[in-house]
Amino acid sequence: MARVSMRLPDIGEGITEVELTEWNVKPGDLVREDDVLASVMTDKATVEIPSLFAGRVVELACAEGQMLAVGADLVWIETETDVGTIDAPAPQAAAPMPAALGQAGAPSGPKPLAAPAIRAEARARGIDLGRVQGSGPDGRITMADLDRHPPAKAPPEVQEVPVIGLRRKIAERLSATWARIPHITIVEEVDATALEALRAGLNEARAADQRLTPLPFVMAAICRAVAAHPGLNAQYDDDAGVIRRFGPVHLGMATATPSGLIVPVLRNAGQLSVQALGRASADLAARTRAGQLGPEALTGSTITVTSLGALGGVASTPILNAPEVAIVGVNRIVMRPVWDGRAFVPRQMMNLSASFDHRVIDGFEAAEFVQALRRALEDPASLPFDPR
Numbered sequence: 001m002a003r004v005s006m007r008l009p010d011i012g013e014g015i016t017e018v019e020l021t022e023w024n025v026k027p028g029d030l031v032r033e034d035d036v037l038a039s040v041m042t043d044k045a046t047v048e049i050p051s052l053f054a055g056r057v058v059e060l061a062c063a064e065g066q067m068l069a070v071g072a073d074l075v076w077i078e079t080e081t082d083v084g085t086i087d088a089p090a091p092q093a094a095a096p097m098p099a100a101l102g103q104a105g106a107p108s109g110p111k112p113l114a115a116p117a118i119r120a121e122a123r124a125r126g127i128d129l130g131r132v133q134g135s136g137p138d139g140r141i142t143m144a145d146l147d148r149h150p151p152a153k154a155p156p157e158v159q160e161v162p163v164i165g166l167r168r169k170i171a172e173r174l175s176a177t178w179a180r181i182p183h184i185t186i187v188e189e190v191d192a193t194a195l196e197a198l199r200a201g202l203n204e205a206r207a208a209d210q211r212l213t214p215l216p217f218v219m220a221a222i223c224r225a226v227a228a229h230p231g232l233n234a235q236y237d238d239d240a241g242v243i244r245r246f247g248p249v250h251l252g253m254a255t256a257t258p259s260g261l262i263v264p265v266l267r268n269a270g271q272l273s274v275q276a277l278g279r280a281s282a283d284l285a286a287r288t289r290a291g292q293l294g295p296e297a298l299t300g301s302t303i304t305v306t307s308l309g310a311l312g313g314v315a316s317t318p319i320l321n322a323p324e325v326a327i328v329g330v331n332r333i334v335m336r337p338v339w340d341g342r343a344f345v346p347r348q349m350m351n352l353s354a355s356f357d358h359r360v361i362d363g364f365e366a367a368e369f370v371q372a373l374r375r376a377l378e379d380p381a382s383l384p385f386d387p388r
Contacts, residue, residue, distance in 0.1 A: 001078045003058060006051070008040070008074045015042050017069045020062055021165035022116040024048075025075070029057045037075055039116055040068070041165045045295045046116065046259070055079030065164035114141040115291055116165055117259040124159060125151040137290040143258050166260040177322045180238075184358040187315045188370045192333050192350040195380040202275075214350070215307055216277035218330050220383040221376035222305060223249045223270035229369045233302045235323040236360050243325075243360055252301030252321050253281060255288045263321055264288045265301045273384045305330065316353040325361050328373065329353035350377075 011018065018040040025037050036048045037057075055077040062068055112129040114122070118141055122129050125146065132149050134141035163171060195217055203211040226233040226249055234245045251269040255262050264284050272280060287293055304321040307330035318329040331351040337344040352373060356366045376383065 001055075001080060003076055004053075004055070004079050005073045005076050006037075008049070008068050008070050008072055010070050011040075011042055011047065015070065017067050018042050019165060019168065020064060020066055020068050021046060022064055022119060023060060025057045025060075027057050027059060031055065031057060031077070041169060042295065043169065045293065045298050046166065046291065047295075049074065051077070053077070053079050065162050112141055113139055115258045117167070118143060118146065120161070121146060124161070127151060137286065137292075140290055166262070170260050173322075174319055177319055181320055181322060182358045183317070183320065183355050184361070184363060184366060185317045185353060185355045186363075186366055186370050187351055187353045188374055190350045190352055190374050190377045191338070191347050192377065193348045195377055196333065196348050198380045210279075212274065212278045213309070214333065215305070215309075215330065216274050216281060217377065217380055217383065218305060218307070218328065218352075219251060219266070219269055219277045219281065220272075220274050221373050222251065222303065222328055224376045224383065225369055225372040226303060227270070228372050229365065231361065231365060232326040232356075232369050234325050234360075235302065236325050236357055237323060238359070246302040248302070250300050250302045252304030252324070252327075253284060254304060254306035254321075255285050257289045257291075262288050262298065263301060263304060264293055264297050265299065267300070273386045275386045303327070308332075315351050318353060318355045320355055320357055322357075325357040326366075326369070327355050329355070352377075 008018070020038055021041045022039040023037070024039070025031060025035070031037065031051045032054045033052065034050045037051050038049050039046050040049060056079075057075060058078050059076040061073045061075060068074070112132065113134060113136075114129055119129065121143065122132070122141075127146060127149055129141060132141050132145050133139075135145055136142045192214070195214065199212055199214065199217065206212070230245050230247075231243075233249055234243055236243050248268050249270040251266045252263040253266055255264060264287075266277075266280055266284055269277060269280075284297075301321065301324060303324055304327045306318050306327060308316075310332050312330060312332040315331060316329045318327045320327050329352065331353060333348050333350040335346055336349045338347040338349065339345075352370065354366065354370050354373070
């Protein structure tokens, strides 16, 4: 038997080090070729590192939560073939993991599919993921699945949760954005009565899982508003002192996942109808939550929309997705009495909360953009729709 070292591969995009967020193996485990050894976090995404060959894991290079340089030793494996020290293959975006080997060397069954945050929570609760039935795509285990499973032990009075992986990246990025960029936030109310009536009509002939939410209407309205105000569909490179304005609208879509908030990119959103935006955004959100996106799907957005749906509150103060200069927050729709000049009438009202980089976007320009967005939403029939 030869003791072989696998090294962390070059992940590309100038990345020199990554955070090791999860080990999928431990010393003594038997692995087969292509079994996932570990998950690492770059600035863009979580990626999985597969094994190049079969053998027994001897030693791990570092602990979860530690940084590892590209080219450094990742793991040592005993194998029957003397192949020397080699680089691990270029990693892929998180995907369903192959079966692992049991201690006797025979397949022990598929390893439960779960995001790193779910695995950490399961360990904290003392839950064996092998006993949990996953309800997510391809049987992936979700937080709701953990909540339905009784814990093996009572939770401690105080639980210390290491801030690693995506959660640490989110904390670092938001702290830097808030400290560096002076934000201005404008909250405007929108009469969504006509929008909701149109949406109800469009959904009559749709299956329950294909019904349109208000979000694709907001997306279409954003694309229309930035066509009239192109300065908002931009990025500010303050190090170079350059504002980059974009023609196409590559819409960032803030998406809640078990691991934290991720912003995948819906490219060329301005070329899509409301119905197409509904399909594309639903598909993008599902693939994001299932960990099926690579780094290329998480970069290049020109303006971002964020919505908590029915939980959206009355107003919010969204933080910019730097280097973008604008973000639109969508709040929940509520029925309120509105004065029409003669009497109070019930109307379905929704607030928009939009934040801007005040270094390059003046208050007047921001207000004009918000008003253009409001007008588009209050006249939803003017938005692009597929022919019936």
